[in-house]
Amino acid sequence: MPPRSSNLLQGTLDMLILKSLTLGEMHGLGISRRVEQITRGAFQVKPGSLFPALHRMEEAGWLVSSWGESEANRRAKYYRLTKAGRRQLGIETEEWGRVSEAIMLVLRTA
Amino acid sequence: MPLLPQLASVWRNLFRKAGVERDLDDELRGYVELLTEEKMRAGLPPEAARRAARVEAGVEHVKEEVREARAGAWIESLVRDVRYALRGLRRNPAFAATAVWSVGLAIGASTIVFTWTERLVTRPLPAIPESGRLVRISTAGPAGDAWGVSYPDYLDWRIGARSLEGVTVQTMVDLGVSAGGRRVRVWGAATSWDYFDVLKVRPTLGRAFLPSDEAAGPTAVISRRLWLTLFGGDSSVAGRAVEINGHTATVIGVAPFRFTGAEPTVNMDVWLLAQHYELVSCSHDVLASRGARSFSALARLRPGVSIEEARGEISSILHRVAATQSVGRPTGALLTPLHGWGSESWLSRASAALLAVTLVVVLIACANVANLLLARAASRRRETGIRLAVGAGRARLVRQWLVESAVLAAGGGGLGLLLAELGKGLILSAPASDLPIGIELFMDARGVAFVLGLTGAATLLIGLVPALRASRVDLVPALRSGAVGGAPGRGRLEGAVVISQVALCVVCLVFAGLFLRAARRVLTADLGLREPRQVLVFTERLYVAGYDCATGSRFTERMMARVRAVPGVRLASVATYLPLGASTPGSVPGLGVRSDSGPVVERRGVPFSTVGTDYFETVGTPILRGRGFLEGDGRIGSPVAVVNEAFAGRFWPGEDPLGKRFSMYGVWLEVVGVARDARYTSLDGPAQPFFYLAATRSYAPEIAVIIRTDADPRGVRERVRRALADLDPRLSFGEGRTLWEHIGAATWGLRLGAWTLGTAGALALLLCAVGLYGMLAYTVAQRTREIGVRIAVGAGARDVFGLVVLRAMCLTWIGLGAGVALSFAAWRLLRGWQLLPADGPDAVLIGAVVLVLAGVALLAAWIPARRAARVDPVIALEAE
Numbered sequence: 007m008p009p010r011s012s013n014l015l016q017g018t019l020d021m022l023i024l025k026s027l028t029l030g031e032m033h034g035l036g037i038s039r040r041v042e043q044i045t046r047g048a049f050q051v052k053p054g055s056l057f058p059a060l061h062r063m064e065e066a067g068w069l070v071s072s073w074g075e076s077e078a079n080r081r082a083k084y085y086r087l088t089k090a091g092r093r094q095l096g097i098e099t100e101e102w103g104r105v106s107e108a109i110m111l112v113l114r115t116a
Numbered sequence: 117m118p119l120l121p122q123l124a125s126v127w128r129n130l131f132r133k134a135g136v137e138r139d140l141d142d143e144l145r146g147y148v149e150l151l152t153e154e155k156m157r158a159g160l161p162p163e164a165a166r167r168a169a170r171v172e173a174g175v176e177h178v179k180e181e182v183r184e185a186r187a188g189a190w191i192e193s194l195v196r197d198v199r200y201a202l203r204g205l206r207r208n209p210a211f212a213a214t215a216v217w218s219v220g221l222a223i224g225a226s227t228i229v230f231t232w233t234e235r236l237v238t239r240p241l242p243a244i245p246e247s248g249r250l251v252r253i254s255t256a257g258p259a260g261d262a263w264g265v266s267y268p269d270y271l272d273w274r275i276g277a278r279s280l281e282g283v284t285v286q287t288m289v290d291l292g293v294s295a296g297g298r299r300v301r302v303w304g305a306a307t308s309w310d311y312f313d314v315l316k317v318r319p320t321l322g323r324a325f326l327p328s329d330e331a332a333g334p335t336a337v338i339s340r341r342l343w344l345t346l347f348g349g350d351s352s353v354a355g356r357a358v359e360i361n362g363h364t365a366t367v368i369g370v371a372p373f374r375f376t377g378a379e380p381t382v383n384m385d386v387w388l389l390a391q392h393y394e395l396v397s398c399s400h401d402v403l404a405s406r407g408a409r410s411f412s413a414l415a416r417l418r419p420g421v422s423i424e425e426a427r428g429e430i431s432s433i434l435h436r437v438a439a440t441q442s443v444g445r446p447t448g449a450l451l452t453p454l455h456g457w458g459s460e461s462w463l464s465r466a467s468a469a470l471l472a473v474t475l476v477v478v479l480i481a482c483a484n485v486a487n488l489l490l491a492r493a494a495s496r497r498r499e500t501g502i503r504l505a506v507g508a509g510r511a512r513l514v515r516q517w518l519v520e521s522a523v524l525a526a527g528g529g530g531l532g533l534l535l536a537e538l539g540k541g542l543i544l545s546a547p548a549s550d551l552p553i554g555i556e557l558f559m560d561a562r563g564v565a566f567v568l569g570l571t572g573a574a575t576l577l578i579g580l581v582p583a584l585r586a587s588r589v590d591l592v593p594a595l596r597s598g599a600v601g602g603a604p605g606r607g608r609l610e611g612a613v614v615i616s617q618v619a620l621c622v623v624c625l626v627f628a629g630l631f632l633r634a635a636r637r638v639l640t641a642d643l644g645l646r647e648p649r650q651v652l653v654f655t656e657r658l659y660v661a662g663y664d665c666a667t668g669s670r671f672t673e674r675m676m677a678r679v680r681a682v683p684g685v686r687l688a689s690v691a692t693y694l695p696l697g698a699s700t701p702g703s704v705p706g707l708g709v710r711s712d713s714g715p716v717v718e719r720r721g722v723p724f725s726t727v728g729t730d731y732f733e734t735v736g737t738p739i740l741r742g743r744g745f746l747e748g749d750g751r752i753g754s755p756v757a758v759v760n761e762a763f764a765g766r767f768w769p770g771e772d773p774l775g776k777r778f779s780m781y782g783v784w785l786e787v788v789g790v791a792r793d794a795r796y797t798s799l800d801g802p803a804q805p806f807f808y809l810a811a812t813r814s815y816a817p818e819i820a821v822i823i824r825t826d827a828d829p830r831g832v833r834e835r836v837r838r839a840l841a842d843l844d845p846r847l848s849f850g851e852g853r854t855l856w857e858h859i860g861a862a863t864w865g866l867r868l869g870a871w872t873l874g875t876a877g878a879l880a881l882l883l884c885a886v887g888l889y890g891m892l893a894y895t896v897a898q899r900t901r902e903i904g905v906r907i908a909v910g911a912g913a914r915d916v917f918g919l920v921v922l923r924a925m926c927l928t929w930i931g932l933g934a935g936v937a938l939s940f941a942a943w944r945l946l947r948g949w950q951l952l953p954a955d956g957p958d959a960v961l962i963g964a965v966v967l968v969l970a971g972v973a974l975l976a977a978w979i980p981a982r983r984a985a986r987v988d989p990v991i992a993l994e995a996e
Contacts, residue, residue, distance in 0.1 A: 054181050055181075057143075058181045080150060083142070
C-alpha cells in the first residue's frame with residue numbers, strides 16, 4: 007500500500023480539481039487534461055489519485071455527477087461543481103494563499 | 117461535512133455495493149475508451165492505443181483506491197478483520213474456549229454482583245423518583261443507638277422542619293388479605309396519609325391517601341402484584357372491598373409497577389393509614405404516645421439542604437420536646453440516606469467488597485487471556501513478518517490484534533450476560549431464606565452499560581500489550597528464524613503477566629478469607645441455645661385472623677393444650693420474640709431499677725421477650741439461679757421477671773439479683789431467676805442485658821410456638837402443623853422450621869456474603885492456575901527444540917523437569933510476595949472506609965493463602981514439566 011499523499015498535497019489536488027470545474031461540467035479524463043493544461047504540464051493527475059478524489063468530493067457534497075455523452079458519443083460520467091464545492095474552492099484558495107505566502111516569507115528570510 | 121449525505125453514502129457503499137461497483141466499472145470503462153480515442157488521435161493504431169490506455173489507467177488499482185477513499189470504508193475493513201479473527205479462533209478452539217470462558221465467568225460474576233448491588237444499594241427503589249434525596253430518620257438513644265420514631269414526633273417535624281420537603285412515617289405490618297375467595301399473606305405498611313406524596317409515587321389506578329381518609333373507614337392502596345393476584349388485574353378495582361386481618365377495607369388505588377414500598381429489601385403489597393393500624397394489629401396508643409416509637413420516618417430533603425443541616429434542625433426540635441419528657445428521652449436525631457454507599461448498612465459494605473473482588477477476578481481473567489495472546493503472538497511472528505513484508509502498516513496490525521481481542525472480549529461479555537442471567541437465581545437461593553426479602557434481580561440499561569463497559573475494558577486489557585508487542589516484530593529475524601521464537605528477552609512479558617496474576621489472586625483470596633473468617637466467627641459463636649436442630653418453631657400473628665386481646669389470650673391457652681398433646685412433643689412453650697429473628701424484640705426505654713446503692717433509671721432501651729412456662733427448658737437456655745416461670749406466675753401475687761447474667765451484672769454488680777425489683781411502665785417486677793446469657797438481636801458484640809416476662813400475664817398478638825422434641829423433627833413438624841391448622845383455618849402458622857433454620861435466616865446475609873466471596877476466590881484461583889498452566893505449556897512447546905538439544909547433550913529428564921518447575925515457582929513466589937504486600941496496602945487503604953471486618957490479615961491467613969496458591973501453582977506446572985522431561989531429542993530436532 008503506497009503511502010497516502012500528505013494533507014497539503016491532497017488539499018492541492020482537491021483545489022485543482024475544483025478550480026478546473028469552475029468553467030463547467032467535465033468528465034474524468036477532461037479534468038486531468040485541464041489540470042495539466044492550466045499548470046502547463048507541471049501536474050500530471052494520475053487516475054489512481056483522480057478517481058478516489060472525485061468520489062470523496064462527491065460524497066462530501068462538493069461535486070455532483072451525471073451520465074452524459076462525450077464528443078464521440080461515448081458514455082461518460084460528468085462532474086459538476088455544487089454551491090458547497092464553490093465555497094470549498096474559496097476556502098482552499100485562501101488557505102493556499104496564506105500557506106504559500108508564509109513559505110515564501112520563510113524562504114526569503116532564511 | 118454535512119452529516120446526512122455522508123450517512124447516505126455510507127449506507128449506499130455498504131448495502132448497495134453492487135450498484136456502486138457497477139457504476140465505478142462503467143465510469144472507468146468510459147475513461148479507458150476516451151483515453152484510447154485520445155491516443156488514436158495522436159496516431160497510434162487502435163490495438164496499441166487500447167493496450168496503452170489500459171496500462172495507463174490501471175483499472176483494478178484505481179478501483180481499490182476508490183474503495184479505500186469511500187465513506188464507510190473502515191466499516192468494511194473492520195468486518196474483514198472480524199472475519200479474519202473468527203477464522204483464526206476457529207482454527208484454535210482450545211485457545212478460544214479458554215479465553216472466552218475465562219472472561220465470561222469473570223464478567224458473569226461481576227454482572228451478578230453489579231445488578232445485586234444496584235438492587236440493594238445504589239438503586240434499590242427503581243419506582244421512586246429522586247430517591248437520592250430521601251433519608252431515613254431515627255431518634256438516637258443515649259448510646260447513639262437508633263430508636264424508632266413516634267407519631268407525635270412526626271407531627272412536630274411535619275410542621276416544624278423547614279429543611280424537609282416532606283416527611284412521612286411507616287411501620288411494617290404482617291397482613292392476611294382476602295378478596296374474591298382468595299387469601300394471601302403479605303407484608304404491608306401502615307403509613308401517614310402523605311406517604312405516596314413524599315415518595316412522589318402516583319398510583320396507576322385510583323388515588324393515593326387524602327387527609328380526609330384518616331377519619332373515614334379503613335382504606336388501602338395495593339401493589340400491582342396483589343392487584344393481579346386478587347383481582348385478576350380488574351381495572352375497576354377502586355372502591356372494591358378487601359378483607360385485611362379480619363376487617364373490611366376499601367381499595368382506593370393500585371401502586372405502580374415495581375413499587376414495593378420504601379424498604380430496600382422488603383416487598384410490601386398493602387398500604388394502610390396509621391389511623392387504622394391499631395385495628396389490624398392489636399396494638400394501643402400508637403398514635404398518641406411519645407414513648408411508643410413504633411414508626412420509622414422517611415423524609416425528602418429540600419434541594420440543596422445537606423443531611424447534616426437537616427439533622428441539626430430535627431435534633432433541636434427533639435430537644436425542645438424532650439424537655440417535657442421524664443424517661444426515654446432521645447439525645448438527638450440520626451439521618452441516613454435511604455440507600456447508596458452512605459447508608460452504612462452491612463449490605464452496602466458487603467456489596468462494595470464483593471464488587472471489588474469480582475472486578476479483581478475480571479483483571480485476573482484478562483491477564484490470562486493476554487498471556488495466551490502473547491504466546492500466540494510469539495507463534496505468529498512469522499505470519500506478522502509476512503504481513504509487514506507485503507506492506508501492511510503497523511497501525512493496521514495493531515488494529516487487527518485489537519479486533520481479535522475485542523472478538524474474544526465480546527464473546528466473554530455475551531457468555532457473561534448469559535451466565536449472569538442463569539446464575540442470578542443461584543445467588544438468591546443459595547442460602548435458604550425465610551426472611552420477607554424480595555429482591556428481583558433484573559437487567560436494565562445500566563446493567564447492559566456495565567457489561568459493555570467491562571467488555572470494552574477487557575478488550576484493551578487483553579489486546580493492548582500483545583498488539584503493541586506484535587507490531588514491534590523485526591522483519592528479517594522473524595522470517596529467518598522459522599517457527600520457533602528465538603528473540604532475546606522471550607517470555608519476560610509473559611512472566612510479568614503471571615506474576616501480576618498471582619499477586620491479584622493473593623489479594624482476592626486474602627480479602628475473601630477476611631470475610632470468611634469474620635463470618636465463621638459469628639456463625640460458630642455460642643448462641644446460648646441447646647440443640648437448635650431439635651427445636652421447632654411456628655410463628656403467627658393472631659391479629660391476622662382478627663383476634664383481639666381477650667379472645668387471643670383464650671386462643672393461646674387452647675392452642676398450647678393441643679400442641680402439648682401431639683405425640684413426639686417433649687416440651688412446648690410460647691414467646692413473643694425468638695432470638696435472632698427478623699423482627700426486633702419489644703424494648704422498654706425507661707427502666708427504673710432499685711439497687712442497694714440507690715435507685716437507677718436506665719435510659720437505654722432494654723429488650724425483653726414475653727415467654728410461657730417451660731420456655732427456658734424448651735430452647736435450652738439454662739436458669740443459673742432461682743427458677744423459670746410457673747403456671748400461676750403473674751396472675752397471682754406480684755409480677756415476676758427472669759433476667760439474664762448481663763442484666764444482673766449491669767444493675768446489681770456483685771449483689772444477689774434474686775428478690776431485687778425493677779419497674780417497667782410503673783409496674784414493679786420481682787426477679788425470680790437468672791438465665792444464662794444468649795444471643796438475642798445480633799450475633800456479634802458483647803452480651804446485652806435482656807429480661808423475660810411471663811406470658812400468662814399479658815397477651816401477645818405476635819407469638820412463636822416453640823417445641824422441643826427428641827424424635828425426628830420432620831415428623832413432629834408435620835403433626836404439629838396439622839394440629840395448628842385445625843385450630844383456626846384463618847391462621848397458617850407457616851410450614852414451621854427448626855430453631856436452627858430460624859437462626860439461619862438471621863445469618864442469611866452473612867452466609868450469602870461468605871458464599872459469594874468464597875466462590876469469587878475459588879474462581880480467581882482457578883483462573884490463576886489456568887493462566888500459569890497455559891503459559892508454561894506454551895513455553896515448553898516453544899522450547900521443544902532447545903530442550904531437545906539440552907537432552908541430546910546430556911541433560912537428564914529430572915534436570916529438564918526441574919528447569920520448568922523452577923521457572924514456574926520463581927514467578928509464583930515473586931507474585932506471592934507482591935500479592936502479600938499489595939494485600940496489606942489494600943487493607944490499609946480500605947480500612948478507612950470501614951468496609952471490612954475489624955481485624956486485618958494475619959500470619960495464619962496469609963500463610964494459608966500462600967500455601968494454597970503455591971500448591972496450585974506447583975500442580976499447574978507439573979503437567980508441562982512432565983511433557984518437557986519426556987521430549988525425545990531425535991523427534992524434537994527432526995521436527996525442524
